[in-house]
Amino acid sequence: MEKNTLGKRIKEARLAKKMTQSEVVGDFITRNMLSQIESGSATPSVKTLEYLCKVLEIEPNTLLPDENDSINAPDAEGYISIRKEFINKNYKAVIEYDADDEFSDEICALKAKACLMEAREYSGSDSATDLQKAIDLAKQASELSKRGIFADESVKSKADELLKANAKRLSDYYRSLL
Structure with a gap:
């Protein structure tokens, strides 16, 4: 594997954990190293x-190369394309993107954030249908945010809060119909 x-x-892995170099090195190695x-x-x-894997809470095999450790061009193009969709706030396209490729961790993280953003949009509605969509999207965001090397507790937390708030609103709505 290349250095x-x-x-x-x-x-x-360090950035995914939102850690600085100083937080990672401790007393084991220098920040410069x-x-x-x-x-x-x-x-x-x-x-x-071994030390870095322990601090970053990752398995050593995640740092090792695959047998063919090269980027598949179509996979990279798909990831770049879906990333542009996210930047352009076309969250539906991100959510609907279906690919099982070497960028699955990155795409999963983008999908989690896209689901959260769409859930927020539907949360602004008073329609029971839209509230249900918000709930479904928040659930999906919560699940996706736990996967892969880019798992993001803040996305999960925000999705769970949104899920609870919309579930209460939907429950109140149905209760008002009785």
């Missing part, structure tokens, strides 16, 4: 790799 690929994966590892200018020892 920069290993370093990139370590950096991605971690910076060199992440940039690919230094190769970590096995002990350092």
Whole structure:
């Protein structure tokens, strides 16, 4: 495996945990050494790799290359395309995107955020149908936010709050019909 690929994966794992380099290194290695590892200018020892995996709460095999450790161009194009849809706030396209590729963790994270954003949109309505859609999307956001290396507790928390609020509103709506 190339040094920069290993370093990139370590950096991605650190950023996914929203940790600074200083928080990761502790007293085990220097921040400068971690910076060199992440940039690919230094190769970590096995002990350092074990330490980093422990601190970042990841399995060592997530840092190892696949047998064919190269980016599949169509997969990369699909990810770039769906990322543009997210940036352009076309959340429905992100949610409907169906691909099982090497970018599945990234796409899962985008889908979780897209579901949350769509749930917020439907939450603004007084329609029972829209509230139910908001609930379904919030559930989906909560589930997706727990998956992969980019699992995001803040998205899960926001989705769960939205789910509870809309479930209460929907319950109150049906109660008012009695």
